[in-house]
Amino acid sequence: MPVQPIIGISPMDGYTNIAMRLITFKYNKLLNTGFTEFANVEGIFKAPEVSLKLLYTSSKEYKNNRKVIAQVFGNSKQLEYFTKASALIKFLGFSGIDLNTGCPYKNIISSKAGSFLICKKKMLKSIINAIYKGVENCNIIIKQLQPFNKQYIIPKTKLLPIWDTASINNCNKNNFTISIKTRLGRKRLANPQWWKFLDKLNVSFVTIHTRTVVQGYSETAKWNKLLYIKKYFETTPIIGNGDIKTKNDIQNKLKITPTGVLIGRGLIGNPTPTTSKNLQEALSLLKEHLHLALIYFPELKNYIAPFKKFVPGYLSNIPYSKNLKQQLLLARNYKEFIQLL
Numbered sequence: 104m105p106v107q108p109i110i111g112i113s114p115m116d117g118y119t120n121i122a123m124r125l126i127t128f129k130y131n132k133l134l135n136t137g138f139t140e141f142a143n144v145e146g147i148f149k150a151p152e153v154s155l156k157l158l159y160t161s162s163k164e165y166k167n168n169r170k171v172i173a174q175v176f177g178n179s180k181q182l183e184y185f186t187k188a189s190a191l192i193k194f195l196g197f198s199g200i201d202l203n204t205g206c207p208y209k210n211i212i213s214s215k216a217g218s219f220l221i222c223k224k225k226m227l228k229s230i231i232n233a234i235y236k237g238v239e240n241c242n243i244i245i246k247q248l249q250p251f252n253k254q255y256i257i258p259k260t261k262l263l264p265i266w267d268t269a270s271i272n273n274c275n276k277n278n279f280t281i282s283i284k285t286r287l288g289r290k291r292l293a294n295p296q297w298w299k300f301l302d303k304l305n306v307s308f309v310t311i312h313t314r315t316v317v318q319g320y321s322e323t324a325k326w327n328k329l330l331y332i333k334k335y336f337e338t339t340p341i342i343g344n345g346d347i348k349t350k351n352d353i354q355n356k357l358k359i360t361p362t363g364v365l366i367g368r369g370l371i372g373n374p375t376p377t378t379s380k381n382l383q384e385a386l387s388l389l390k391e392h393l394h395l396a397l398i399y400f401p402e403l404k405n406y407i408a409p410f411k412k413f414v415p416g417y418l419s420n421i422p423y424s425k426n427l428k429q430q431l432l433l434a435r436n437y438k439e440f441i442q443l444l
């Protein structure tokens with residue numbers, strides 16, 4: 104049987120949590136993979152009440168052979184945490200772990216994580232080895248994590264009754280992937296040695312966001328650079344990412360990276376494949392998204408702000424929605440917000 108290309112929800116900090124993935128998977132059947140927001144490997148253990156929320160997953164996500172990959176970040180001084188986090192992520196039922204080496208945020212770069220790792224061969228190699236160690240020794244490490252485990256992970260605890268046993272038993276642990284997401288380079292395209300090094304790292308795939316770090320998220324994504332980079336990948340498949348919005352875009356870009364493509368901002372507030380909606384349809388989706396978000400993040404009832412960032416996406420290009428958008432963004436609390444919907 105031919106292998107289906109990966110058509111995935113790109114990891115987006117503050118957005119691609121379980122609620123966004125579930126609503127997007129429900130309405131967009133083209134998508135077969137989703138990435139979590141990035142979680143700091145040390146934070147998962149030192150501030151679990153915050154970081155574990157980034158790793159909420161459910162067996163509902165894995166229906167129809169869909170895959171969910173947890174993304175992590177950290178530096179080469181946090182190897183022990185990379186190992187523990189990888190074991191935990193495998194244990195929780197995810198389909199794979201992805202290392203962020205593309206984040207352009209200053210605070211992440213100054214901690215020697217994210218895009219700081221571009222062209223840092225030794226550091227990257229040590230991190231990938233630490234991840235392998237965690238994945239290969241998952242069962243042993245999970246047993247060692249028991250105190251942590253009891254408090255936070257065992258399903259149906261009062262603290263975080265999020266992970267269900269079905270999701271924990273769900274994924275085919277033998278197909279667990281280890282992958283990397285990166286950018287074209289820092290200021291300009293990275294050199295051939297770097298791409299050859301990535302090719303030989305023995306990871307399942309490398310996703311390349313077709314912008315440099317200094318380009319951030321502006322300027323048009325430079326897909327033509329992948330035609331050049333591709334030459335250096337002899338064994339590891341690459342996945343392309345940047346500026347994909349429509350089904351046509353997906354088809355065109357798969358000609359460049361047949362292994363797969365990831366879609367980012369085009370999916371924010373837009374879980375359906377079509378962008379032409381009327382106000383009623385957009386609000387109905389927004390409400391459904393909010394309903395899902397409240398199941399996993401009930402604290403939104405006390406502080407609605409983190410959800411408001413989806414509003415512009417849902418109401419963009421919707422005729423006569425400008426006033427409502429403003430009012431929703433100005434809502435002072437959950438009650439005011441929900442009354443407007």
Ligand SMILES: Cc1cc2nc3c(=O)[nH]c(=O)nc-3n(C[C@H](O)[C@H](O)[C@H](O)COP(=O)(O)O)c2cc1C
Nearest residue numbers: 113114115116140141284312345346347366367368
């Ligand atoms: C708000 C926001 C948050 C993001 N967070 C992450 C992240 O946590 N990890 C990551 O690898 N990329 C992150 N990205 C980058 C996206 O995954 C993607 O590579 C980028 O947006 C380009 O794709 P697009 O043009 O389809 O949006 C983020 C992008 C945005 C806009």
